[in-house]
Amino acid sequence: MSSRILKIAPVALLCVAVSSVFALGLADGAAKFLGSTTVEGPVPSDFGTYWNQITPERQCTWRTVEQTRGTFDFSECDIPYNWAKENKATFKFHALLWASGNPSWLRDLSADEAKEAITAWFDAVAERYPDLEYINVVSEARRIHSQIGSNNKIIEALGGDNEDYKFITTAFKMARERWPQAILIYNDYNTIQWERNEGIDLINTIKNNGAPVDAYGLEGNDLIVMGTGPMKCYNPDLLKNALQEIYEKTETPLLISEYNISNEIDSIQKNCFAEHIPVFMETEYVVGVTLWGYLYGQSLMQCITNPGINCCGLIRDGEDRPAMTWLKEYFNFQEDTTARDTTIADSTIAIGSSLHLQANTLQAYDVFDLNGVRLGRLRAYTMDEAVSILKNTSDIKVQGIYMLRSVKNGTVKQVRIAR
Template identity: 30%
Template sequence: MFVLLIFNAFSALATGKSKFLGNIVGSSVPSSWDTYWNQVTAENGCKWESVEGTRGSYNWAQCDVAADHAKSAGIPFKYHTFVWGSQEPSWLGNLGSADKKTAVENLIRAAASHYSPDYIDVVNEALHAPSNARDGLGGSGSTGWDWIVTAFTLARSAFPSSKLLINEYGIINDASEIKQYLQIVDALKAKNLIDGIGIQTHQFNVNDLSAATITSNLNTLAASGLPIYSSELDINGNSEANQAAIYQRVFPAIWEHSGVKGITLWGWITGQTWKDGTGIADASGNPRQALTWLKTYMASQ
């Protein structure tokens, strides 16, 4: 077992780097996973709908797959996510405000009794898919984002050693949304509740971005003083070569920015990714051009 752990810890592409390069884990861990990645996020297994489909009955099996692998490999685990308007249990919408707050409190306490994550996406997609529990968490309130502040307050109490993150899409490519996003960040910073900024970097946000725009927008986020985490990177193209070319434009602009402390891909094996065409390995796990380039690039850093 000791030899296996050493192999896992020293075989990933970002081993020895100043930041991690991670990926998701679903219902099982692909055999080649440790060859490439050194940070774990559960794809769906830790989302509220998966964990508590029936109120008061918790199922950690899918979340455990990711958490257990992170522990065995000795790499960071991120819990994704507590408060999000998508993939919430259907019963949540039928509750009154007080019961909604209790439900969020119970979820966070239950997770804290089971996990000690390195990172937590406390609130996901607050701008685009705000939680159905938000009226129970204080609604807009005096800050405009009291429901988010409450969620982070609950998470900080339950997970004092975890780094608490917010996560959102449509940020890396939209300067106006960055301003709104930073309003939330500032409200959390004022109460010392946030440790990092998550930006989803899906193909629909990054495929057409220039490296200069990426750098400019990351500069604005970094001015907050908080580390940035590219949380859900995936890229496709109209051909394998085109996908590789986009990777060569987008990935270095993110990876080399001093404010970015980690990148997590949202899958990499063709047929097992959320968006069609975003695999950088074929269905058998053999590298496509983008992954071949990525291996060379990471080795050069």
């Protein structure tokens, strides 16, 4: 089991730390990230309001960066990377090797030339971004559907595939040489409901061959059940069992890397989010969740009900769709009006009071010092649990008295911390 992942993702959603001074995203303070992809151009101004992890959809692919062999242009990739740096968000590089990201000139190269080109590409990315934290090293390379070696010599260049996916193992070893501390991810689709065994077999095969795989990215785009009856969401109990089976058989932490419910019917999208997101967020070996776009029509993912458009977004024409409304309720989201407020109003102080909340309702609590300076935000199910988290976090270095304030109703509790 990878120590890299487990250091980043504590084993329960309650195990949160005090966050940065300014809250970032719906899941600010949670033990795992909730992020989204972004498309070309500037990162939307409201991105940090909802998400604390960012994945570029195509801006960092080989095809985009090296359109002409030997000429690397990282300007589009720099935008989400720099945004993550500036906002202290998690950045996931997508992707080093991916069929949809191959440059067109690759098809004209011999195996030896392809190996030189792949090496130069890895080296260029490592030089530009030496501190990457999460990397999709190889994406969508299972034999059952992969086009990664179609019309090119990538597979041959990286050692071939004698039923052992050696080319994937080689790519991971090359990545580890360049990023010794990064979380290296194999990513694929249809691997939860439909082709689970094939995905498990690939992960175990490359790990047995020495591939330094730290995490398995499940795209999560096979979580709609279609057939002769009405379209519906994949059953959450079956989902939980599937994730457990994948984790136990691969002994590899999981990421939900491209979750999307591409459906124009608001009620179906909302129901799927309400059934699936709690499973992801409350399963200890799921490190985080990335949505494949949140703005309606601004992603390459095709709509299930209308393939001519994209409809997986949660915000349409500036208005929240029901799934987004539900997501905000699940994370108890409120506009962060206290982020720049340096005092706690007397009318909100109720020292020693406690909240009696439903056990399954996650709440947000702001942390202040005695000068009224807001230090961050944490999430817990009750005030008592919030107190316990605050007392045990390593992020508070100085002993003394601190204040917890419920974002929901303003109730405040005094907490004495000894160090």
